[in-house]
Amino acid sequence: MSVVRWSEDGTPRSARWRSENATPPPARVVVVDDRTTAKAAYRMARSGAGLLWRGDFHNARQLLRAVDRLHGRSRSASVSKGTADDGAAALFHRHRAGRAERARLLGSLLVVLEPDHTLRLGRAPDVRAAIDHAYGTADGDTAVAGVTDGDSADSESADGASGRTCLALTELVGVLSAYQWHEQGVEIAALGARIHPAYGVFSPVRGEYVDLVAQAPFAGGEAPAVVFDLGTGTGVLAAVLARRGAGRVVATDINPRAVACARDNLHRLGLADRTQVREADLWPSGRADLIVCNPPWLPARPTSALELGIYDAGSDVLHRFLDGLADHLAPAGEGWLVLSDLAEHLCLRTRDELLARIADAGLRVAGRHETNPQHPRANDAADALHEARRREVTSLWRLVRDS
Structure with a gap:
């Protein structure tokens, strides 16, 4: 267990460290509050210090925005300089590096949750339900053995950490936002119902890929008896296919949060009797008449569980889907690969490479x-990747064995 340590009012203190993207805890922590200026916070964050906030919650949010503006101004010249001569891939990697640096700086502002997941800051919202949803209940997850209701807030457990949890304010804001999405749900036109994403599970806000699966005709005109939905996430595609009449849908995901989320959504929709959700690294056992996969679209390294739905180093999931498809298809079965060509416009993968990989897997394209x-960024000229996003096309590739 990672621990954050600092000194406050001359007293050594500590807390468990929580980071969704596995960022290590800061080695140096400075206590800051409403008197801290944005320039001072920016300077300390750039030096690598963690800034433990002890002021008003809304002032902390304002400080984050001010630090973000300072960082944006400091980067604007270097980002724009020479971009006209850069290739699309170089622009993409620089864009990712810039976002990573921004996340590091903004992630330097820290807050502490009490053992019961309360946030003791002025004007702070009640975050307990959101934290419980994301991390588990206080008595089952964050609370540390050895800290009881009778212990003081500064009590230390045997391993050196109190019952408190320290995390970046940006992560807490993400937890609160995710909880709102979970509670409200995302309207899915193809279902005529809402899907409720969980924290750390990619939300189906880009409806075009859902519509492709909802509208593509089944081979032979009849609903398949057995369907595999690989990398199910929220379970939205499994739900769409079950609603379209599939006899049985087996959905898999490697992310335990996604497995629980998909099960919950399928139960809400009354589809639990025709669907199974399994925790697996892509493939379940057996064969299926239809196998659907919407792999991460961009070959780059993810930095969190949530980014596993977007980035895939070396296109590993895509390649394993193609390489295993023929062996998991029933006779006359079909695979549906849902994939954006954004990687092609960013020069991260070519169409010829994709087609060669399909052929090498013993498959052929039966249709597309x-x-x-x-999504809004497709028309946002201020987006650094606007030119590539403007030309992006999302496709459903119908793949069959090349007999």
Whole structure:
């Protein structure tokens, strides 16, 4: 267990360290409050210090925005300089590096949760339900053995940590936002119902890929008896296919949060009797008449469980899907690969490489359905990757054995 240590009012203190993207705890922690200026906070964050906030909650949010503006101004010249001569791949990697540096700086502002998951800051919201949803209940997860209700807030357990938890304010804000999405749900037109994402599970806000699966005709015109949905996430595609009449849908995901989330959504939709959700690294056992996979679209290293739905180092999931498809298809079965060509426009993968990989796996393309993205960044000229996003097309590739 990682521990954050600091001194406050001359007293040594500590807390468990929590980071969704496995960022190590800061070696040096400075206590800051409403008197701390944005310039001072920015300077300390750049030096690598963790800034433990002890002021007003809303002032902390304002400080984050001010530090973000300072960082943006400091980077604006270096980001724009020479971009015209850069290739798309170089622009993408620089964009990712810039976002990582921004996340590091903003992640330097820290807050502490009490053992019961309360946030003791002025004007702080009640975060307990959101924290419990993301990390588990206080008595089952964050609370440390040896700290009881009768212990003081500064009590230490045998391993050196109090019952408190320290995390970045940006992570807490993400937890609160995710909880709102979970409570409200995301309306899915193809289902006529809402899907409720969980923290750390990619939300199906880009409806075009869902619509492709909802509208593509089944081979032979009949609903398949057995369907595999690989990397199910929230379970949205499994739900769509079950609603379309599939006899049995087996959905898999490597992320335990996604498995629990998909099960919950399928139960909410009344589809639990026709679906199974299993924790697996892609493939379940057996064969299926239809196998659907919406792999991460960009070959780059993810930095958190949530980014596993977007980035995939070396296109590993895509390649394992293609390489294993023929062996898992029933006779006359079909695989549906749902994939954006954004990686091609960013020069991270070529169309020829994709087609060669399909052929090498003993497959051929039986058809393809396309749609244009509808998300706001596709029309945002200020986005660093706007030119590539403007040309992006999302496709459903119909793959069969090459007999």
